[in-house]
Amino acid sequence: MTLQKKPYLIIPYLIEQPTWGGDYICEKKGWLNKAGLVGKKIGQSYELYSKSLLATTITSTTDPLFSPEIKDVAPISVFTEERPFPLIKFTQAKGNSFQLHVKPGVNDPFWHQKAESWYYFENGKISFGIKKGADMKKYRETCIQIDDTMKNLSKLVISSSLTISKAEEQAKSYIAEKNPWQFVNVHEVKSGDIVDLSGGGLHHSWEEDKEKYPLGNIVFEVQQDEMDPVSTIRSFDQGKFLKDGTVREIQVDTYFKYVDVDIERNTLKTQQHDSVLFNTPYYVLKKIIITDKQEMETKESFHHLFVKEGSATVKSKEGEVYITQGHSCFIPKGINYTIEASEKCELLQTSL
Numbered sequence: 001m002t003l004q005k006k007p008y009l010i011i012p013y014l015i016e017q018p019t020w021g022g023d024y025i026c027e028k029k030g031w032l033n034k035a036g037l038v039g040k041k042i043g044q045s046y047e048l049y050s051k052s053l054l055a056t057t058i059t060s061t062t063d064p065l066f067s068p069e070i071k072d073v074a075p076i077s078v079f080t081e082e083r084p085f086p087l088i089k090f091t092q093a094k095g096n097s098f099q100l101h102v103k104p105g106v107n108d109p110f111w112h113q114k115a116e117s118w119y120y121f122e123n124g125k126i127s128f129g130i131k132k133g134a135d136m137k138k139y140r141e142t143c144i145q146i147d148d149t150m151k152n153l154s155k156l157v158i159s160s161s162l163t164i165s166k167a168e169e170q171a172k173s174y175i176a177e178k179n180p181w182q183f184v185n186v187h188e189v190k191s192g193d194i195v196d197l198s199g200g201g202l203h204h205s206w207e208e209d210k211e212k213y214p215l216g217n218i219v220f221e222v223q224q225d226e227m228d229p230v231s232t233i234r235s236f237d238q239g240k241f242l243k244d245g246t247v248r249e250i251q252v253d254t255y256f257k258y259v260d261v262d263i264e265r266n267t268l269k270t271q272q273h274d275s276v277l278f279n280t281p282y283y284v285l286k287k288i289i290i291t292d293k294q295e296m297e298t299k300e301s302f303h304h305l306f307v308k309e310g311s312a313t314v315k316s317k318e319g320e321v322y323i324t325q326g327h328s329c330f331i332p333k334g335i336n337y338t339i340e341a342s343e344k345c346e347l348l349q350t351s352l
Contacts, residue, residue: 003054003076004318004319004332005316005318006316006317006318006319006320007305007314007316007319007320007329007330007337008054008055008321008329008330008331009059009060009061009321009323009327009328009329009330010047010048010052010053010304010329011052011053011054011055011066011068011069012029012045012046012047012068012327012328013045013046013051013068013069014042014045014068015043015045015046016041016042016043017042017043017093018041019095019240019242020041020093020094020096020208020238021040021041021042021044021092021093022041022042022043022094022215022216023042024092024215024216024218025044025045025090025091025092026040026042028325028326029045029061029325029326029327030061030325031067036067037068042092043091044089044090044091044092045090045091046087046088046089047090047304048085048087048304049225050085052077052330053069053076053077054076054330056076059320059322060321061322061324062322062324084225084352085225086222086223086224086225086282086283086350086352087221087222087223087225088220088221088222088223088304088350089221089223090219090306090326091217091218091219091221092215092216092217092218093206093216093217093219094206094210094215094216094217095206095216095238096205096206097205097234097235097236097237097238097248098127098180098203098205098234098235098236098237098255099203099205099232099233099234100200100202100203100204100233100255100258100259100260101114101197101231101232101233102114102200102231102233103199103200103201103258103260104200106200106201106258108258110230111258112226112231113200113224113231114223114226114232115197115199115223115280115281115282115283116197116198116221116222117196117197117198117221117223117278118194118195118197118220118221119192119193119194119219119220119221119277119278119285119348120189120191120192120193120194120195120218120219120220121191121218121220121308122191123188123189123191123213124189124206124207124213124215124217124218124219125187125188125208125209125212125213125217126186126195126204126207126217126268127181127184127185127186127204127205127207128184128185128187128195128203128204128266129184129185129202129203129265129267129268130183130184130185130259130261131182131184132266134182134183134184135183136183136261138183139183139256140252140256142178142179142180142183143235143236143250143252143255145178146174146175146178146180146239147250149171150171150237150239150241151247153170153171153241154167154241154245154246154247157241157245158244158245158246164241164245167245168239168241171239171241172239174239175238175239180236184203185266185267185268186207187270189217189270190270193270193272194271194272194273194277195268195270196280198278198281198282201258201260201265202259202260202265202266203235203259203266205236205238206219208238220285220306220308220348222278222283222350224283233251233254233255233258234249234250234251235250235251235252235255235256235259236250237250273287274287275288277348282352283351283352284350284351284352285348285349285350286349286350286351287308287346287347287348287349288339288347288348288349289344289345290310290312290339290340290341290344291343291344291345292341293339293340293341294339295336295337296336296337296338297335297336297337298331298332298333298335298351299333299334301333301351302330302331302332302333302352303330303331303337303350303351304328304330304331304349304350304351305323305328305329305331305339305349306328306347306350307323307324307326307327307328307345307346307347308325308348309345309346310325310341310343310344310345310346311324311325311341312339312340312341312345312347313339313340313341314329314331314337314339314340315337315338315340316331316335316336316338317336
Protein backbone atom coordinates (compact mmCIF):
# COMPACT_ATOMS: atom_id res chain seq x y z
CA MET A 1 0.00 0.00 0.00
CA THR A 2 1.43 3.37 -1.06
CA LEU A 3 1.75 6.06 1.58
CA GLN A 4 -0.38 9.15 1.01
CA LYS A 5 1.12 12.61 1.22
CA LYS A 6 0.05 13.16 4.82
CA PRO A 7 1.22 12.62 8.40
CA TYR A 8 0.48 9.29 10.12
CA LEU A 9 0.38 8.40 13.79
CA ILE A 10 2.98 5.78 14.66
CA ILE A 11 1.73 2.77 16.62
CA PRO A 12 4.40 2.40 19.33
CA TYR A 13 5.92 -0.95 20.16
CA LEU A 14 6.30 -1.17 23.95
CA ILE A 15 8.84 -3.54 25.49
CA GLU A 16 8.38 -4.75 29.04
CA GLN A 17 11.64 -4.89 31.01
CA PRO A 18 10.89 -6.32 34.47
CA THR A 19 14.53 -5.99 35.58
CA TRP A 20 15.14 -2.37 34.55
CA GLY A 21 11.96 -0.68 33.27
CA GLY A 22 9.41 1.57 35.02
CA ASP A 23 6.21 3.60 34.52
CA TYR A 24 7.69 6.85 33.13
CA ILE A 25 6.95 6.02 29.49
CA CYS A 26 3.31 5.09 30.10
CA GLU A 27 2.84 8.17 32.26
CA LYS A 28 4.17 10.47 29.52
CA LYS A 29 1.92 8.78 26.97
CA GLY A 30 -1.10 9.10 29.27
CA TRP A 31 -1.38 5.30 29.44
CA LEU A 32 -0.77 4.55 33.13
CA ASN A 33 -4.31 3.21 33.50
CA LYS A 34 -4.60 1.71 30.03
CA ALA A 35 -5.83 -1.87 29.85
CA GLY A 36 -2.98 -4.32 29.53
CA LEU A 37 -0.34 -1.88 30.75
CA VAL A 38 -1.28 -1.42 34.41
CA GLY A 39 1.58 -2.48 36.66
CA LYS A 40 3.94 -3.34 33.82
CA LYS A 41 7.50 -2.04 33.85
CA ILE A 42 8.08 -0.65 30.38
CA GLY A 43 11.74 -0.22 29.51
CA GLN A 44 11.43 1.01 25.93
CA SER A 45 8.97 2.30 23.41
CA TYR A 46 10.06 1.82 19.81
CA GLU A 47 8.91 5.07 18.24
CA LEU A 48 10.27 4.12 14.82
CA TYR A 49 11.94 1.01 13.43
CA SER A 50 11.82 -1.15 10.32
CA LYS A 51 8.63 -2.95 11.43
CA SER A 52 6.74 0.09 12.71
CA LEU A 53 3.07 0.36 11.78
CA LEU A 54 1.24 3.56 10.86
CA ALA A 55 -2.38 4.10 11.84
CA THR A 56 -4.61 4.69 8.83
CA THR A 57 -7.98 5.42 10.47
CA ILE A 58 -7.03 6.86 13.87
CA THR A 59 -5.80 10.44 13.68
CA SER A 60 -5.55 11.49 17.35
CA THR A 61 -3.49 10.03 20.18
CA THR A 62 -6.41 10.89 22.50
CA ASP A 63 -8.65 8.41 20.68
CA PRO A 64 -9.48 5.58 23.15
CA LEU A 65 -8.71 3.07 20.38
CA PHE A 66 -5.15 4.32 20.00
CA SER A 67 -2.79 1.95 21.83
CA PRO A 68 0.23 -0.29 21.25
CA GLU A 69 -0.46 -2.86 18.55
CA ILE A 70 -3.94 -1.45 17.90
CA LYS A 71 -6.26 -3.32 15.57
CA ASP A 72 -6.46 -0.54 13.04
CA VAL A 73 -8.54 -1.20 9.93
CA ALA A 74 -5.48 -1.35 7.70
CA PRO A 75 -2.24 -0.36 9.41
CA ILE A 76 0.59 0.31 6.97
CA SER A 77 4.13 -0.88 7.47
CA VAL A 78 6.32 2.21 7.54
CA PHE A 79 8.98 0.24 5.69
CA THR A 80 7.03 0.23 2.43
CA GLU A 81 8.67 3.23 0.83
CA GLU A 82 11.21 4.94 3.05
CA ARG A 83 14.63 3.47 3.77
CA PRO A 84 17.03 3.29 5.43
CA PHE A 85 15.44 4.08 8.78
CA PRO A 86 17.01 4.98 12.06
CA LEU A 87 15.79 3.13 15.12
CA ILE A 88 14.18 5.58 17.57
CA LYS A 89 13.56 4.56 21.18
CA PHE A 90 12.03 6.26 24.20
CA THR A 91 13.77 4.55 27.12
CA GLN A 92 13.61 4.21 30.89
CA ALA A 93 16.53 2.15 32.22
CA LYS A 94 17.34 1.50 35.86
CA GLY A 95 20.62 -0.36 35.40
CA ASN A 96 21.69 -2.09 32.20
CA SER A 97 24.61 -4.11 30.90
CA PHE A 98 28.16 -3.01 30.14
CA GLN A 99 28.12 -3.10 26.36
CA LEU A 100 29.55 -1.84 23.10
CA HIS A 101 28.84 -1.78 19.38
CA VAL A 102 31.57 -2.43 16.84
CA LYS A 103 33.18 0.52 15.11
CA PRO A 104 32.68 1.50 11.46
CA GLY A 105 35.02 -0.49 9.26
CA VAL A 106 35.04 -3.60 11.46
CA ASN A 107 34.33 -6.60 9.27
CA ASP A 108 32.80 -9.28 11.48
CA PRO A 109 30.74 -12.14 9.97
CA PHE A 110 28.12 -11.82 12.73
CA TRP A 111 28.26 -8.46 14.53
CA HIS A 112 26.81 -5.37 12.82
CA GLN A 113 27.77 -1.75 13.33
CA LYS A 114 25.22 0.27 15.29
CA ALA A 115 25.70 4.03 15.59
CA GLU A 116 23.81 5.29 18.64
CA SER A 117 23.16 8.69 20.28
CA TRP A 118 21.29 9.68 23.45
CA TYR A 119 19.35 12.80 24.48
CA TYR A 120 18.60 12.92 28.20
CA PHE A 121 15.13 13.98 29.40
CA GLU A 122 16.01 13.76 33.11
CA ASN A 123 19.17 13.69 35.23
CA GLY A 124 20.80 10.25 35.31
CA LYS A 125 23.91 8.18 35.83
CA ILE A 126 26.02 6.27 33.31
CA SER A 127 29.28 4.43 32.90
CA PHE A 128 31.17 5.53 29.82
CA GLY A 129 34.55 4.40 28.64
CA ILE A 130 37.48 2.51 30.11
CA LYS A 131 39.17 4.18 33.06
CA LYS A 132 42.69 5.51 32.42
CA GLY A 133 45.25 2.91 33.48
CA ALA A 134 42.68 0.12 33.88
CA ASP A 135 44.11 -3.40 34.03
CA MET A 136 42.31 -4.93 31.05
CA LYS A 137 43.43 -8.47 31.89
CA LYS A 138 41.95 -8.17 35.38
CA TYR A 139 38.83 -6.54 33.97
CA ARG A 140 38.32 -9.46 31.59
CA GLU A 141 38.90 -12.01 34.37
CA THR A 142 36.39 -10.17 36.56
CA CYS A 143 33.72 -10.29 33.85
CA ILE A 144 34.31 -14.02 33.29
CA GLN A 145 34.11 -14.76 37.02
CA ILE A 146 30.87 -12.81 37.39
CA ASP A 147 29.35 -14.50 34.35
CA ASP A 148 30.28 -17.96 35.66
CA THR A 149 28.77 -17.13 39.05
CA MET A 150 25.55 -15.83 37.48
CA LYS A 151 25.19 -18.98 35.37
CA ASN A 152 25.69 -21.21 38.41
CA LEU A 153 23.13 -19.24 40.43
CA SER A 154 20.73 -19.43 37.49
CA LYS A 155 21.01 -23.24 37.41
CA LEU A 156 20.12 -23.36 41.12
CA VAL A 157 17.09 -21.13 40.57
CA ILE A 158 15.86 -23.15 37.59
CA SER A 159 16.22 -26.40 39.57
CA SER A 160 14.28 -24.81 42.49
CA SER A 161 17.31 -25.20 44.76
CA LEU A 162 17.43 -21.43 45.29
CA THR A 163 14.84 -18.66 45.09
CA ILE A 164 15.42 -15.73 42.75
CA SER A 165 15.49 -13.32 45.70
CA LYS A 166 18.24 -15.34 47.40
CA ALA A 167 20.13 -15.63 44.10
CA GLU A 168 19.90 -11.86 43.66
CA GLU A 169 21.28 -11.32 47.16
CA GLN A 170 24.22 -13.62 46.49
CA ALA A 171 24.86 -12.05 43.08
CA LYS A 172 24.77 -8.54 44.53
CA SER A 173 27.26 -9.48 47.26
CA TYR A 174 29.63 -11.21 44.84
CA ILE A 175 29.53 -8.39 42.29
CA ALA A 176 30.15 -5.79 45.00
CA GLU A 177 33.25 -7.74 46.01
CA LYS A 178 34.51 -7.99 42.43
CA ASN A 179 33.54 -4.37 41.65
CA PRO A 180 33.61 -4.23 37.83
CA TRP A 181 33.00 -0.45 38.03
CA GLN A 182 36.64 -0.03 39.12
CA PHE A 183 37.61 -0.44 35.46
CA VAL A 184 35.25 2.13 33.93
CA ASN A 185 34.35 5.81 34.22
CA VAL A 186 31.09 6.54 36.03
CA HIS A 187 29.39 9.90 35.39
CA GLU A 188 26.30 11.81 36.40
CA VAL A 189 24.50 13.40 33.44
CA LYS A 190 21.94 16.19 33.36
CA SER A 191 18.63 16.75 31.62
CA GLY A 192 19.40 18.09 28.15
CA ASP A 193 22.78 16.36 27.90
CA ILE A 194 23.71 14.62 24.66
CA VAL A 195 25.90 11.51 24.62
CA ASP A 196 27.04 10.58 21.12
CA LEU A 197 28.13 6.97 20.75
CA SER A 198 27.88 6.92 16.96
CA GLY A 199 31.61 6.21 16.60
CA GLY A 200 31.16 2.73 18.11
CA GLY A 201 33.68 0.62 19.97
CA LEU A 202 33.00 2.24 23.35
CA HIS A 203 31.86 0.77 26.61
CA HIS A 204 28.63 2.28 27.91
CA SER A 205 25.92 1.44 30.41
CA TRP A 206 22.98 2.96 32.21
CA GLU A 207 23.65 2.79 35.93
CA GLU A 208 21.27 2.58 38.87
CA ASP A 209 21.04 4.86 41.92
CA LYS A 210 17.65 4.38 43.53
CA GLU A 211 18.05 7.19 46.05
CA LYS A 212 19.48 9.93 43.83
CA TYR A 213 17.93 8.91 40.50
CA PRO A 214 14.78 6.89 41.27
CA LEU A 215 13.59 7.19 37.66
CA GLY A 216 16.77 5.66 36.34
CA ASN A 217 17.88 7.00 32.96
CA ILE A 218 15.24 8.65 30.77
CA VAL A 219 16.66 8.78 27.27
CA PHE A 220 15.53 9.54 23.73
CA GLU A 221 17.73 7.33 21.57
CA VAL A 222 18.40 7.51 17.85
CA GLN A 223 20.37 4.62 16.35
CA GLN A 224 21.00 2.65 13.23
CA ASP A 225 18.22 0.09 12.87
CA GLU A 226 20.08 -3.00 14.05
CA MET A 227 18.56 -5.31 16.65
CA ASP A 228 20.46 -6.22 19.84
CA PRO A 229 21.15 -9.90 19.00
CA VAL A 230 23.46 -8.87 16.13
CA SER A 231 24.77 -5.52 17.40
CA THR A 232 25.02 -5.37 21.21
CA ILE A 233 28.07 -7.03 22.76
CA ARG A 234 27.92 -7.41 26.56
CA SER A 235 30.58 -8.03 29.19
CA PHE A 236 28.53 -7.61 32.39
CA ASP A 237 24.76 -7.54 32.97
CA GLN A 238 24.50 -5.93 36.42
CA GLY A 239 23.61 -9.21 38.15
CA LYS A 240 20.11 -9.36 36.65
CA PHE A 241 17.93 -12.48 36.42
CA LEU A 242 14.93 -12.83 34.12
CA LYS A 243 11.55 -13.92 35.49
CA ASP A 244 12.27 -17.60 34.85
CA GLY A 245 15.66 -17.44 36.57
CA THR A 246 17.70 -17.39 33.37
CA VAL A 247 20.35 -14.78 32.60
CA ARG A 248 21.16 -12.95 29.39
CA GLU A 249 24.01 -14.20 27.25
CA ILE A 250 27.30 -12.38 27.78
CA GLN A 251 29.97 -12.10 25.05
CA VAL A 252 33.09 -11.41 27.11
CA ASP A 253 35.66 -12.55 24.53
CA THR A 254 34.06 -10.53 21.74
CA TYR A 255 33.72 -7.48 23.99
CA PHE A 256 37.43 -7.46 24.76
CA LYS A 257 38.27 -8.09 21.10
CA TYR A 258 36.47 -4.94 19.96
CA VAL A 259 36.55 -2.53 22.91
CA ASP A 260 38.39 0.70 22.08
CA VAL A 261 40.79 1.69 24.89
CA ASP A 262 41.97 4.99 23.39
CA ILE A 263 41.87 7.48 26.28
CA GLU A 264 40.57 10.37 24.19
CA ARG A 265 37.64 8.35 22.85
CA ASN A 266 36.85 7.02 26.32
CA THR A 267 36.53 10.51 27.79
CA LEU A 268 32.92 11.65 28.09
CA LYS A 269 32.11 14.95 26.38
CA THR A 270 28.46 15.74 27.01
CA GLN A 271 26.92 18.54 24.98
CA GLN A 272 23.82 20.71 25.10
CA HIS A 273 22.40 22.46 22.02
CA ASP A 274 19.40 24.69 21.36
CA SER A 275 18.27 23.36 17.97
CA VAL A 276 20.39 20.69 16.23
CA LEU A 277 20.94 18.12 18.98
CA PHE A 278 23.10 15.79 16.94
CA ASN A 279 24.06 15.48 13.31
CA THR A 280 25.72 12.21 12.31
CA PRO A 281 26.24 10.50 8.94
CA TYR A 282 23.33 8.21 9.85
CA TYR A 283 20.64 10.53 11.28
CA VAL A 284 19.90 14.10 12.40
CA LEU A 285 17.92 15.13 15.50
CA LYS A 286 16.56 18.65 15.95
CA LYS A 287 14.59 20.30 18.73
CA ILE A 288 11.67 22.46 17.57
CA ILE A 289 9.67 24.83 19.78
CA ILE A 290 6.22 25.72 18.42
CA THR A 291 4.02 28.41 19.97
CA ASP A 292 1.69 29.06 17.03
CA LYS A 293 2.34 27.70 13.53
CA GLN A 294 5.38 26.61 11.55
CA GLU A 295 5.70 25.48 7.93
CA MET A 296 7.94 22.49 7.25
CA GLU A 297 9.08 20.43 4.23
CA THR A 298 10.40 16.87 4.26
CA LYS A 299 12.19 17.13 0.89
CA GLU A 300 14.20 13.92 0.23
CA SER A 301 13.94 12.52 3.76
CA PHE A 302 11.01 11.43 5.92
CA HIS A 303 10.42 13.39 9.15
CA HIS A 304 9.68 11.73 12.47
CA LEU A 305 8.11 14.02 15.09
CA PHE A 306 8.04 13.12 18.79
CA VAL A 307 6.19 15.39 21.22
CA LYS A 308 8.36 15.90 24.29
CA GLU A 309 6.06 18.46 25.89
CA GLY A 310 2.64 19.84 24.97
CA SER A 311 0.59 18.82 21.96
CA ALA A 312 0.35 19.73 18.29
CA THR A 313 -1.66 19.27 15.11
CA VAL A 314 0.39 18.24 12.08
CA LYS A 315 -1.30 19.00 8.74
CA SER A 316 -0.74 18.48 5.04
CA LYS A 317 -3.19 18.99 2.16
CA GLU A 318 -4.26 15.33 2.31
CA GLY A 319 -4.74 14.89 6.05
CA GLU A 320 -3.80 15.74 9.62
CA VAL A 321 -3.07 14.14 13.00
CA TYR A 322 -3.21 15.38 16.56
CA ILE A 323 -0.33 14.20 18.76
CA THR A 324 0.04 14.61 22.50
CA GLN A 325 3.00 14.29 24.84
CA GLY A 326 5.03 11.11 24.52
CA HIS A 327 3.74 10.15 21.06
CA SER A 328 5.05 10.28 17.49
CA CYS A 329 3.99 10.81 13.91
CA PHE A 330 5.62 10.03 10.58
CA ILE A 331 5.64 12.30 7.51
CA PRO A 332 6.82 10.70 4.21
CA LYS A 333 9.36 12.41 1.98
CA GLY A 334 8.41 15.12 -0.51
CA ILE A 335 5.63 16.72 1.57
CA ASN A 336 4.95 20.27 2.71
CA TYR A 337 3.26 20.29 6.11
CA THR A 338 2.37 22.57 8.99
CA ILE A 339 2.78 22.15 12.74
CA GLU A 340 0.22 24.06 14.81
CA ALA A 341 0.08 24.45 18.59
CA SER A 342 -2.25 26.60 20.71
CA GLU A 343 0.32 26.63 23.52
CA LYS A 344 4.07 26.00 23.68
CA CYS A 345 4.97 22.60 22.26
CA GLU A 346 8.43 21.04 22.20
CA LEU A 347 9.06 18.46 19.48
CA LEU A 348 12.01 16.33 18.43
CA GLN A 349 12.40 15.97 14.66
CA THR A 350 14.46 13.08 13.31
CA SER A 351 15.49 12.82 9.66
CA LEU A 352 18.28 11.40 7.52
